[in-house]
Amino acid sequence: MEYWPWWVGALALGGVSLAYLLLIGKMLGVSGSWAKVVGWKEDRELARSAAELEDADDGEIEDALLAATLAEFGAGAMDEKSIDETPDSGATETTATQTVTHTPWTAHLTFLLAMFIGGLIAALTSGQFEIELQLSDTHSRIFGGSMEIWLSLLFGGMMVGFGTQMAGGCTSGHGLSGCARLIPASLLSTVVFMFSAIGLSLLMEAAI
Amino acid sequence: MKQSRTRMYLSYGLMGGLMGYVIARIGFGDYDELHSMFILEDLRMLYAFAGAVALSLLGFIVLARRIPKQEKFFQPGTIPGSMLFGFGWAVCGACPSMVFIQLGAGKIPAVMTMVGIVLGVYLHKKVHARYFRWDTGSCVSD
Numbered sequence: 001m002e003y004w005p006w007w008v009g010a011l012a013l014g015g016v017s018l019a020y021l022l023l024i025g026k027m028l029g030v031s032g033s034w035a036k037v038v039g040w041k042e043d044r045e046l047a048r049s050a051a052e053l054e055d056a057d058d059g060e061i062e063d064a065l066l067a068a069t070l071a072e073f074g075a076g077a078m079d080e081k082s083i084d085e086t087p088d089s090g091a092t093e094t095t096a097t098q099t100v101t102h103t104p105w106t107a108h109l110t111f112l113l114a115m116f117i118g119g120l121i122a123a124l125t126s127g128q129f130e131i132e133l134q135l136s137d138t139h140s141r142i143f144g145g146s147m148e149i150w151l152s153l154l155f156g157g158m159m160v161g162f163g164t165q166m167a168g169g170c171t172s173g174h175g176l177s178g179c180a181r182l183i184p185a186s187l188l189s190t191v192v193f194m195f196s197a198i199g200l201s202l203l204m205e206a207a208i
Numbered sequence: 209m210k211q212s213r214t215r216m217y218l219s220y221g222l223m224g225g226l227m228g229y230v231i232a233r234i235g236f237g238d239y240d241e242l243h244s245m246f247i248l249e250d251l252r253m254l255y256a257f258a259g260a261v262a263l264s265l266l267g268f269i270v271l272a273r274r275i276p277k278q279e280k281f282f283q284p285g286t287i288p289g290s291m292l293f294g295f296g297w298a299v300c301g302a303c304p305s306m307v308f309i310q311l312g313a314g315k316i317p318a319v320m321t322m323v324g325i326v327l328g329v330y331l332h333k334k335v336h337a338r339y340f341r342w343d344t345g346s347c348v349s350d
Contacts, residue, residue: 011260014261115305122232160297162329163328176264198246199294
């Protein structure tokens, strides 16, 4: 049951956040991956329309845009069309380049599932793996019966899911990536969630 | 195109696996360790986290040109969202990545945490679309 000393953990975790940037080209952020996986339907539709846009030739897109404009604003809008034509073609081009770098939700799902496998390997190789019906001794000591344990986890999980989405990041996005870039919103968020967790934990400890 | 797709999935898989392994070996998946950090009894993991931030800070200075433009910024949900997250974290001992480490270590009730997170994220999506509608600047927006 030996965990790494703090400096080994610091080196390894810092290395992961840097490797993520180097290999994937984005900042590490797990709650963002969650959002993409839970919102897979929207992501799939986005990918589909991006593919359609890419497959369709320019004339087709122009006709569709023309028809949509006519339906929305009537024939009067067409008088200005000739003026707008040049900036329009530029706009289409930027949209097309943006959609190429789109990361599908399945890649984020792969990331999350791989995290489970990494944790499983770590637990198996360090002798920490043990099928248990409780989260830990301390957790059971605080929450008591098995009904309370399962309910506390459900509501705790909901708070974590809702809170991280509302704050726009979690321990990895705000705490690691954001703080390391000294972004004010991330520093504030990290201070707030750490102190909230510390405060509630001290309260729970005092209440037993 | 096909090959770059495979490479992308491999990259995400490799990073996830590495991160899961590291988080588990630091001890973040263990509620006992986490709780003793939160009641300020044993600050080992806090030092590990702070050290990782310091190392990343140095690394990001070196890699400044590779960092994507997208920034995080203040928005109405920053403080209440962070508070909610902090309270939830103290209760279930899981941030969005640690739940997988708990599951990997064989803690069956963590399934409940996972259901909770999925519900929470889904609920936020609905509530946000219906009532909030501010820009959250979430981690991945593409």
